Amino acid sequence: LPICLAQRAQERLERFLVVDLGVVTRRGSWRQRNILPAAPPMVSAQDLPVLIKDLKSGDDDAKDEALGQLAGVMDTAYGEDAEALCEYLRVAGGVALICGLLEHEAPSIHQTALLLLGNLASDAVDSQSASTKLIIKRQDAFHKMLVHLFSPDWMTLVYALGAIQNTVTEMEYVEMMNQMGALARLQELARSGEEMSDGQRLLDEMESLRHPK
Numbered sequence: 001l002p003i004c005l006a007q008r009a010q011e012r013l014e015r016f017l018v019v020d021l022g023v024v025t026r027r028g029s030w031r032q033r034n035i036l037p038a039a040p041p042m043v044s045a046q047d048l049p050v051l052i053k054d055l056k057s058g059d060d061d062a063k064d065e066a067l068g069q070l071a072g073v074m075d076t077a078y079g080e081d082a083e084a085l086c087e088y089l090r091v092a093g094g095v096a097l098i099c100g101l102l103e104h105e106a107p108s109i110h111q112t113a114l115l116l117l118g119n120l121a122s123d124a125v126d127s128q129s130a131s132t133k134l135i136i137k138r139q140d141a142f143h144k145m146l147v148h149l150f151s152p153d154w155m156t157l158v159y160a161l162g163a164i165q166n167t168v169t170e171m172e173y174v175e176m177m178n179q180m181g182a183l184a185r186l187q188e189l190a191r192s193g194e195e196m197s198d199g200q201r202l203l204d205e206m207e208s209l210r211h212p213k
Contacts, residue, residue, distance in 0.1 A: 048088060049092070051066040052093065054066035056097055064106065064108050067108075067109060070089075073085065074116060074120075083128060086120055086126040086128065090132060095135045096135055099113075099117065099139035099141035100139065102114065111153075111156050111159050114160055114163045115159045117136065117141065117163045117167070118159065120132045121163070129166075141167075142168070142173055145164050145167065146160075146176065146177060149186075161189075
């Protein structure tokens, strides 16, 4: 991508004040506080390029820390600030890097990647989320999300449901879900006694794609 795009996005991000990740307001009920670092540092817009670099070439600890800090910044960003953050993560390669971490074996890493992608792909967070969904598609990340739908780990499952729900906007994805047995899995989750209402909502979303009004 042209450097000017990243520069423009960085300039938009300069509006951010320093973010205290210890004070977090959750936008969605499926977000979990304990995924963030126990003693989060202060983060500003100027720190974001370093976080992107850590996602790309840092060791596992650096990747884990960078993802946690990005999740915290995402939680404090609303309106134009959220859109500026999402734009920056797209043009700086952050979305693609996060997609690549869905297959990481460390739960804290793939869980936070699911959390971030679920919010980055949300229309409620970013009016330009279609551009993020396009990157997710190019990275074959939807298939990687679906794998986590069968995880025995409750937190991984909750974040997978949120990410899939905000991403499944094409019949191609519904067909992929059927091929992987995701429909039966969602029905199982919807019947469970746990807090898996997202499973039913995702079933409803799939049905609306199959039979649009």
